[in-house]
Amino acid sequence: MSTIPDDLSYTKEHEWVAGVEDGLTVTVGITAYAAEQLGDVVYVEVHPEVGATVTAGDAIGEVESTKSVSDIFAPVGGEIVEINTAVVETPALVNSDPYGDGWLFRVRVEEQPDDLLSAAEYTALTSGES
Amino acid sequence: MSRSTPLRGVHESLGATLTDFAGWQMPLRYGSESAEHNAVRTAAGLFDLSHMGEIFVVGAQAGEALDHALVGHLSVLAPGRARYTMIVNETGGILDDLIVYRLDEDQYMVVANASNYALVAREIADRVLGYDARVTDRSDEYALVAVQGPRSAEILAPLTDVALDELKYYAIVPGVVAGAPVLIARTGYTGEDGFELFVLNEHAVPLWSALTEAGRDAGLVPAGLSARDTLRLEAGMPLYGNELSAAITPFDAGLGRVVRFDKPGGFVGRAALERVAANETTRRLVGLVARGRRVPRHGYPVTRDGAVVGEVTSGAPSQSLGRPIAMAYVDEDALDKGGLTVDIRGSQEPVDVVELPFYRRSK
Structure with a gap:
């Protein structure tokens, strides 16, 4: 069973978002559930450069595993302020520590998200899929 | 409706991610598929391949019948040996790739892919009418467990009465493994040394447990279809549905060597394949x-x-x-x-x- 921390927000695309409550800069990653579904992650790319502006819902990168490739979406709009170079170098961090060292990028929020899921809502979503 | 192998409960208790493959619920991976892949390259992996089909062809003319039904020359195969071959349609398109084992003078076992074996069994039965050969699809009775990797022989040896160092690559012998009657074949789909163990369904779970126990210290791990796919790809082995299909001839796939025009008599697809062979691809x-x-x-x-x-x-x-x-x-x-x-x-x-x-x- 994958873990779903209570203090994070989630998207239907199986990303987690941390730091939503202070409304400034959020950190984004892939949930443990998604990492388990993907299998061993071998390649992570976030297309925009640091400093670029993204719109909520944009496909802004991709994550490849042994068996498949999936898009990474921007869950919020704003400026990309940091990309996790460690996860680009060592994509397996997405599997080993999805909510910690496996984070993907940080966004300075300019467009407040209104469709993020709570931990309870995300739990309901994933239990429906599995 | 998805089918299950006799080992499904074992896979679930190991925490496997199951996936539908050709209508079967099969283990995709148990943990990290990369770790499973590496275990097979360096130690050994344990695979459930019970979705594969086992078709028996028995009779005084079983070899000649298979010569007619398949592209290979199976009547000259020595008892106890195996050969990689194919079944094609009248236009030379590949219906399946197969391993044919000659179990004894008048008994062959044809191992076909999960997605194709029902068709293969029907085709072979149709094609051997008039020969003294009886075709029986025993896929529902047989499980298949494979031990693959450089340490396979040392893991299997203590469990069996068969002298494994006398069992050559692409050979098969009946024996007893962990108390169960097993057809032990030195074949595989990983590019490593290893064994494929054909066993009646009722013996599959105890056989799996015995192998798991025997392989613990040697680094044997259960391995799923994801690792199997990357292992066979590295070994350059084709997969039906990917490299091979009814739109592809053996020559298109660079496997023209399996087509034996030099065998006596005609075989299904011969005329079409002779035309293909005469042209540059x-x-x-x-x-x-x-x-x-x-x-x-x-x-x-x-x-x-x-x-x-x-x-x-x-x-x-x-x-x-x-x-x-x-x-x-x-x-x-x-x-x-x-x-x-x-x-x-x-x-x-x-x-x-x-x-x-x-x-x-x-x-």
Whole structure:
């Protein structure tokens, strides 16, 4: 069973978002559930450069595993302020520590998200899929 | 409605991720598929392949009957030996790739892919009418457990009365393993030494448990279909549905050597295959190694200067090479010119053409 921390927000695309409550800069990653579904992650790319502006819902990168490739979406709009170079170098961090060292990028929020899921809502979503 | 092998409960208790494969619920992976892949390359892996089909052909003319039904020359196969072969349709298209085991003078076992064995059993039965040969599809009775990897023999040896060092590659012998009657074959689909153990369903769970116990200290781990696919890809082995299909002849796939025109008598597909063999092929199955880290996958176009010159049939990140690898059908003239790329989701990624296999075990 994958873990779903209570203090994070989630998207239907199986990303987690941390730091939503202070409304400034959020950190984004892939949930443990998604990492388990993907299998061993071998390649992570976030297309925009640091400093670029993204719109909520944009496909802004991709994550490849042994068996498949999936898009990474921007869950919020704003400026990309940091990309996790460690996860680009060592994509397996997405599997080993999805909510910690496996984070993907940080966004300075300019467009407040209104469709993020709570931990309870995300739990309901994933239990429906599995 | 998905079917289950006798080992499904074992897979679930091991926490496997199950996937539907050809109508069967099969273990995709138990934990990390990369770790499973590496275990097979360096120690050993344990596979449930019970979805494969076992078709028995028995009778005084079983060999001649198979010579007519398949492209290979099976009547000259020595008892106790195995051969890789194919069944084609009248136009030479591949219906399945097979391993045929000659169990004794008048008994053969044809092992077919899960997605095809019902068709293969029907086709063989139709084709051998008039021969003294009886065809029985016993796929529902048999489980198949494989131990693959360099330490396979040392793991299996203490469990069996069979002298494994006398069992050659592509040979089979009946024996007892952990108390169960088993057909022990030295075959596999991983590019490593290893054994495939054909056993009646009722013995599958105790056999799996005994192997798990015997292999613990040697590093044996359960391995799923994901590892099986990357292992066979590194070994340059084709997969039906990817490299092989009814639209492809054995010659198209670079496997013309399995077609034995020199055997006596006709065989289904012969006339069509003689025409194919007489012509130069315009496309060839090749190995590709990506220069970057993005993975060419099944169905992606192979391109050159923006023009499509081929198609990827299988692709995956390679543990052994540390780079993504793929097999692809590519036009001969594009291969001559070089400078190939694969269209990976809109981006033209450079690849190098290499000889197959990507990986060969050290003897």
